[in-house]
Amino acid sequence: xxxxxxxxxxxxxxxxxxxxxxxxxxxxxxxxxxxxxxxxxxxxxxxxxxxxxxxxxxxxxxxxxxxxxxxxxxxxxxxxxxxxxxxxxxxxxxxxxxxxxxxxxxxxxxxxxxxxxxxxxxxxxxxxxxxxxxxxxxxxxxxxxxxxxxxxxxxxxxxxxxxxxxxxxxxxxxxxxxxxxxxxxxxxxxxxxxxxxxxxxxxxxxxxxxxxxxxxxxxxxxxxxxxxxxxxxxxxxxxxxxxxxxxxxxxxxx
Amino acid sequence: xxxxxxxxxxxxxxxxxxxxxxxxxxxxxxxxxxxxxxxxxxxxxxxxxxxxxxxxxxxxxxxxxxxxxxxxxxxxxxxxxxxxxxxxxxxxxxxxxxxxxxxxxxxxxxxxxxxxxxxxxxxxxxxxxxxxxxxxxxxxxxxxxxxxxxxxxxxxxxxxxxxxxxxxxxxxxxxxxxxxxxxxxxxxxxxxxxxxxxxxxxxxxxxxxxxxxxxxxxxxxxxxxxxxxxxxxxxxxxxxxxxxxxxxxxxxxxxxxxxxxxxxxxxxxxxxxxxxxxxxxxxxxxxxxxxxxxxxxxxxxxxxxxxxxxxxxxxxxxxxxxxxxxxxxxxxxxxxxxxxxxxxxxxxxxxxxxxxxxxxxxxxxxxxxxxxxxxxxxxxxxxxxxxxxxxxxxxxxxx
Amino acid sequence: xxxxxxxxxxxxxxxxxxxxxxxxxxxxxxxxxxxxxxxxxxxxxxxxxxxxxxxxxxxxxxxxxxxxxxxxxxxxxxxxxxxxxxxxxxxxxxxxxxxxxxxxxxxxxxxxxxxxxxxxxxxxxxxxxxxxxxxxxxxxxxxxxxxxxxxxxxxxxxxxxxxxxxxxxxxxxxxxxxxxxxxxxxxxxxxxxxxxxxxxxxxxxxxxxxxxxxxxxxxxxxxxxxxxxxxxxxxxxxxxxxxxxxxxx
Numbered sequence: 001x002x003x004x005x006x007x008x009x010x011x012x013x014x015x016x017x018x019x020x021x022x023x024x025x026x027x028x029x030x031x032x033x034x035x036x037x038x039x040x041x042x043x044x045x046x047x048x049x050x051x052x053x054x055x056x057x058x059x060x061x062x063x064x065x066x067x068x069x070x071x072x073x074x075x076x077x078x079x080x081x082x083x084x085x086x087x088x089x090x091x092x093x094x095x096x097x098x099x100x101x102x103x104x105x106x107x108x109x110x111x112x113x114x115x116x117x118x119x120x121x122x123x124x125x126x127x128x129x130x131x132x133x134x135x136x137x138x139x140x141x142x143x144x145x146x147x148x149x150x151x152x153x154x155x156x157x158x159x160x161x162x163x164x165x166x167x168x169x170x171x172x173x174x175x176x177x178x179x180x181x182x183x184x185x186x187x188x189x190x191x192x193x194x195x196x197x198x199x200x201x202x203x204x205x206x207x208x209x210x211x212x213x214x215x216x217x218x219x220x221x222x223x224x225x226x227x228x229x230x231x232x233x234x235x236x237x238x239x240x241x242x243x244x245x246x247x248x249x250x251x252x253x254x
Numbered sequence: 255x256x257x258x259x260x261x262x263x264x265x266x267x268x269x270x271x272x273x274x275x276x277x278x279x280x281x282x283x284x285x286x287x288x289x290x291x292x293x294x295x296x297x298x299x300x301x302x303x304x305x306x307x308x309x310x311x312x313x314x315x316x317x318x319x320x321x322x323x324x325x326x327x328x329x330x331x332x333x334x335x336x337x338x339x340x341x342x343x344x345x346x347x348x349x350x351x352x353x354x355x356x357x358x359x360x361x362x363x364x365x366x367x368x369x370x371x372x373x374x375x376x377x378x379x380x381x382x383x384x385x386x387x388x389x390x391x392x393x394x395x396x397x398x399x400x401x402x403x404x405x406x407x408x409x410x411x412x413x414x415x416x417x418x419x420x421x422x423x424x425x426x427x428x429x430x431x432x433x434x435x436x437x438x439x440x441x442x443x444x445x446x447x448x449x450x451x452x453x454x455x456x457x458x459x460x461x462x463x464x465x466x467x468x469x470x471x472x473x474x475x476x477x478x479x480x481x482x483x484x485x486x487x488x489x490x491x492x493x494x495x496x497x498x499x500x501x502x503x504x505x506x507x508x509x510x511x512x513x514x515x516x517x518x519x520x521x522x523x524x525x526x527x528x529x530x531x532x533x534x535x536x537x538x539x540x541x542x543x544x545x546x547x548x549x550x551x552x553x554x555x556x557x558x559x560x561x562x563x564x565x566x567x568x569x570x571x572x573x574x575x576x577x578x579x580x581x582x583x584x585x586x587x588x589x590x591x592x593x594x595x596x597x598x599x600x601x602x603x604x605x606x607x608x609x610x611x612x613x614x615x616x617x618x619x620x621x622x623x624x625x626x627x628x629x630x631x632x633x634x635x636x637x638x639x640x641x642x643x644x645x646x647x648x649x650x651x652x653x
Numbered sequence: 654x655x656x657x658x659x660x661x662x663x664x665x666x667x668x669x670x671x672x673x674x675x676x677x678x679x680x681x682x683x684x685x686x687x688x689x690x691x692x693x694x695x696x697x698x699x700x701x702x703x704x705x706x707x708x709x710x711x712x713x714x715x716x717x718x719x720x721x722x723x724x725x726x727x728x729x730x731x732x733x734x735x736x737x738x739x740x741x742x743x744x745x746x747x748x749x750x751x752x753x754x755x756x757x758x759x760x761x762x763x764x765x766x767x768x769x770x771x772x773x774x775x776x777x778x779x780x781x782x783x784x785x786x787x788x789x790x791x792x793x794x795x796x797x798x799x800x801x802x803x804x805x806x807x808x809x810x811x812x813x814x815x816x817x818x819x820x821x822x823x824x825x826x827x828x829x830x831x832x833x834x835x836x837x838x839x840x841x842x843x844x845x846x847x848x849x850x851x852x853x854x855x856x857x858x859x860x861x862x863x864x865x866x867x868x869x870x871x872x873x874x875x876x877x878x879x880x881x882x883x884x885x886x887x888x889x890x891x892x893x894x895x896x897x898x899x900x901x902x
Binding site: 040043044046047048049050051052053054055056057058060061080082083084086087090091114115119120121122123126 | 686687704705706707708709710711715718719720735736737761765768769770790793795801802803804805806835838839840842843845846848851852853854855856
């Protein structure tokens, strides 16, 4: 054994000693460092503990109904039944724990126009108004009770919710046609708009009533309904709320 | 550190199109441009040294020790930009303690430690061992102690030990070549493996990084050799210089071919990201990529070297042109790092927007700090050259 | 004899006490979640119905309030995008600024073919690239499928921010560590909903257990054609979209 070491070049011995020292130092350092710093699993447990201990600011809808039973009863009957109380009243955990701390109640117009101002990217049928012309000098809450926001007059026209479609139709050749000309709709649609939908014409003969060559209606553009776009329903090509106007006069179209 | 105020004041007005809101602050700054630049120089300088010992390119012997010292000087400074950049540098030891083995970045600790100790320091030690013993005998007090310690108290100056040193150096260099590849290649892999970023995500990224590293390393050693030899009022060994330039020439051609291949490949495949990346190159990177990286950093130096060969220019003209070429190459490689790191963050992952990088003058990741970080290795190198002269000293001729 | 028996007895007593004490400490350190909560029994996911989102931005506000997210425009755990697709195929995207409705004209015009809102947040991927690249293992996936960041371990290298394809992560300027949506982990482990889901007025966000047999999320996953963001990157997001337009990135 000693023979082997004696035969090793002196340089290797020197280097070997240095490496040994280094490895010893590193091992010692690793040994010194507390396990909690090294153990990844403990770190994760500690993280989960820290995360779950974070403060809660929103109490959740269930917390409100514990005390505010009557308001909740009203809300579940109205159009805002799917909203949480804190959607409008803001974070209310503090109030839930200490009722003397009041939750936020905004009664200004901006609180309502935040959702209900007309925005073309909002889904069709979502109730939207133009705040500039819709009772600009009144507060919304004067006519609409927020917990059951039934409009003071039940909308007679579809355009109360379908404003964009109505405005599109207004500057189209179909301007004189009321919505009910083509759409049959159950009155329940005004209460549960997504569940009860309006009907649309299901065959070509409907549009043919005005647009067929044989149609008695005078001002419409006419096509030979037997050959024009056979196989397709009319509205699969033409947008009925803004049908194209061809400048062929009253000549029959291909 | 970045603050939201900086993000809002400096970056939002320069955004075009749509960016994800969290992209307003650019996570990686100039410091992350400096790090691959420095490690690239390390790898490149070492490869040049390895050409002498493993591939027996005798003409490069004059720059062998200089390359090693250059590699060491830059390697010592390389971790600095990383430490400065971290949100919590005091926790950086975690990379050694509990590295996440799926992370390319976690390799840093091991690759760096391995390369520094098992390759570079070891090779330098074996190269200088006999001289250290001789110098320690010739010096007094402080320097004597320094040399004794550096030689690890070795005393054997026999021929057998010298032969063993040479063998050891060869083995270490052979091990060192892939280690150098790993040292800089892993940085390329850090970028190349990010599938979220189409500018970075590429199989070629580690290879391109490596070859541009070799280019910059050879160019740096050439520059240092020319400057230092002139300062010492010695004669520049033209065979050595021409050989370095020759290797540089081939390295630049390889590097350019790889980058060109990547470019053609992207254009040909025309994947979804091609639109925003084209906009990025034309609108944000035109100057740094088109002009500095490609034109000034590759085409002009290539042209210079072709000219030198074809026209068979005389020594003085060659020296001047080489000098210009290597400086341009340094600029070009720094621009390459910039284009990768900063360029990759100047377009949105929504593929619909572009941002701008507003470099700060002061601060941790500002222009001044970058300058300091680029100058520091030269200061370290000066110290190293003073302590371990890479050239024969009159009094160091071994007896 | 007596002494030996006494010693034996006291030793066994000590041993038993030690074992009990060990069990007690183990039990204490093993349970980090709230009492009665077993993370292995949950796997959380979210469903987003594009056709219901009205872009009011209340989710963004609630999230910032609940999680102390910096209130500037450069840090978000969740945000809403507006897409406007034009007749010629051009697409314009902008971030919806909560509460700013009325402060500028909406972009859609008569050339608009489709326009809608898209809420975005951390997708809590099952194959998360952010977890893969963290050099110190500071970000990890919990047993119930949520990706968390250990703010005591994170070194602020920002690699995870680069690796996230969805822009969901940011560097928290107060802690200098990476931060992101946690599905309001502190709420869901107590049976509450995440803040964004809680305040959404149209139930565009649905939250629940993916494996639950009967829940709003179960119905959502049955009745809709589901999409995820950037499916080609194979991150396996657990946030799924219904009616997601092909232009959304």
